[in-house]
Amino acid sequence: MGPEGRQTILRPVRLSTIAVSLGAALLLNFVPWSNLAFAPDFVALTLAFWCVRQPRIIGLGAGWLLGLVMDVGNAALLGQHALAYSLLAFCAVTLSRRILWFPLWGQALHIAALLLLAQAVATVVRLAAGAEFPGWGIALGPLGAALLWPLVSVLLLAPQRRPIEVDDTRPI
Amino acid sequence: MEHTPPPFFKRGPAPVVRLMFFALLSMALIVLDARFRYAEGVRSALALATQPLQLVALAPAAAVRRIGTFFASQSQLADENAELRGKLMEATLAAQRLEAEAAEGARLRRLVGAAERVPGVTAAPAEIVYSARDPFARRVFIDKGAREGVLAGSPVIDERGVVGQVTRVHTLLSEITLLTDKDQAIPVQVARNGLRAVAFGGGASGLLELRYLAANAEIVNGDRLVTSGIDGIYPQGLAVGTVTRVERDATNTFAHVLCEPAAGIERGRTVLLLTLSGAAVAPPPVEAAAEKTREKPTGKTRRQRTKDARGP
Numbered sequence: 199m200g201p202e203g204r205q206t207i208l209r210p211v212r213l214s215t216i217a218v219s220l221g222a223a224l225l226l227n228f229v230p231w232s233n234l235a236f237a238p239d240f241v242a243l244t245l246a247f248w249c250v251r252q253p254r255i256i257g258l259g260a261g262w263l264l265g266l267v268m269d270v271g272n273a274a275l276l277g278q279h280a281l282a283y284s285l286l287a288f289c290a291v292t293l294s295r296r297i298l299w300f301p302l303w304g305q306a307l308h309i310a311a312l313l314l315l316a317q318a319v320a321t322v323v324r325l326a327a328g329a330e331f332p333g334w335g336i337a338l339g340p341l342g343a344a345l346l347w348p349l350v351s352v353l354l355l356a357p358q359r360r361p362i363e364v365d366d367t368r369p370i
Numbered sequence: 371m372e373h374t375p376p377p378f379f380k381r382g383p384a385p386v387v388r389l390m391f392f393a394l395l396s397m398a399l400i401v402l403d404a405r406f407r408y409a410e411g412v413r414s415a416l417a418l419a420t421q422p423l424q425l426v427a428l429a430p431a432a433a434v435r436r437i438g439t440f441f442a443s444q445s446q447l448a449d450e451n452a453e454l455r456g457k458l459m460e461a462t463l464a465a466q467r468l469e470a471e472a473a474e475g476a477r478l479r480r481l482v483g484a485a486e487r488v489p490g491v492t493a494a495p496a497e498i499v500y501s502a503r504d505p506f507a508r509r510v511f512i513d514k515g516a517r518e519g520v521l522a523g524s525p526v527i528d529e530r531g532v533v534g535q536v537t538r539v540h541t542l543l544s545e546i547t548l549l550t551d552k553d554q555a556i557p558v559q560v561a562r563n564g565l566r567a568v569a570f571g572g573g574a575s576g577l578l579e580l581r582y583l584a585a586n587a588e589i590v591n592g593d594r595l596v597t598s599g600i601d602g603i604y605p606q607g608l609a610v611g612t613v614t615r616v617e618r619d620a621t622n623t624f625a626h627v628l629c630e631p632a633a634g635i636e637r638g639r640t641v642l643l644l645t646l647s648g649a650a651v652a653p654p655p656v657e658a659a660a661e662k663t664r665e666k667p668t669g670k671t672r673r674q675r676t677k678d679a680r681g682p
Contacts, residue, residue: 228427230500237503262392270416271424272502273509273545276409277399284392291385327404329506330552330573336505
């Protein structure tokens, strides 16, 4: 892992943690928001997180499936989120080694760019299919989601952190 | 002899290859869904999986609402009760008048020998559970689905007018496209003089637009629009909106007419699902025949099939 202040060795991730976090993100995405433009896309954020942290477990396939679920749940064009999320997953997997070298706010900047790209792809697809442009407010959601990156990092890595307590009876 | 290194770190196909695969798959789905509407099977299968998730996600909001109603003060309830009583009186009065008018109308129609139009509309209340998280469209979901017998295409109204139309029916939920959606159209009629037009959704503006009305059409600000009923989907006479702006431009063939929807389209929670029990408009013969052939794929050639489609 990168030079994050205090170096810690993380425990191997459990698949259940990933599944539960993605399920929780889906739930959060289905919670009704008063103004859709400001609603961060929790699924995209969590997907990007696991793509960066565990590129060998979560990748394009997971992103594509999650995208389909989002499309169906929101009555969007089928394949719109699937395309955006698989592109997001690809970029996150490719950049994962680079991103982890930055401190949390630097990572958040990278994620902001990736989420904006995903949103732009979805927008282009919808515009091509004949929808009207809803205004630049749709860029606020990805930016808000990127602001949540440090919080998400701390939360989702918590199950992998070793307890700090020192075992005195151990020789090493 | 091959000189490829042994696969120490087996990682499957390269990421670019995977991206191409999934991107092409998504593109295919997009085209199938947007152009041909062939992806409905995939959609309904996936919807079965997502609905429980959605219902769970909506539970906290519903609980908060329920607690809120539990703590509603008595004076508030009394006020609301009085208001509703007043409204009921008004509605009863209007209903009585309408009944008399309808009887008179029926008598007159019998006199001229016209076929009696049977409205045959049944109504079922439903609640809007959430609006789709899609900034490009105006769609909401209601808590009634195929299990309750909702039919795709049914009109949806609230206490003031038309809200929209059921566009997709899932098992537990149904999707309603609101009148203000850019792709939604509804045949209307000016209540004052019977001028027919088609109102299209205005998208983000929340207004409706009457397109293709001649620049000299007799329409003025404040005209009430009701459904004309000529499409066989919306029953006749439901309030749609009020004309708020009419622009007549000498350089343009058509007038630019905007209207404010009558229903609380993006505000209300409770809606009424109408089901037309009378003979709904049959689908065009070509489409019906095409569907029949799609249902039971036989070894017919294309020419035979088109001959079938052209049949009665």
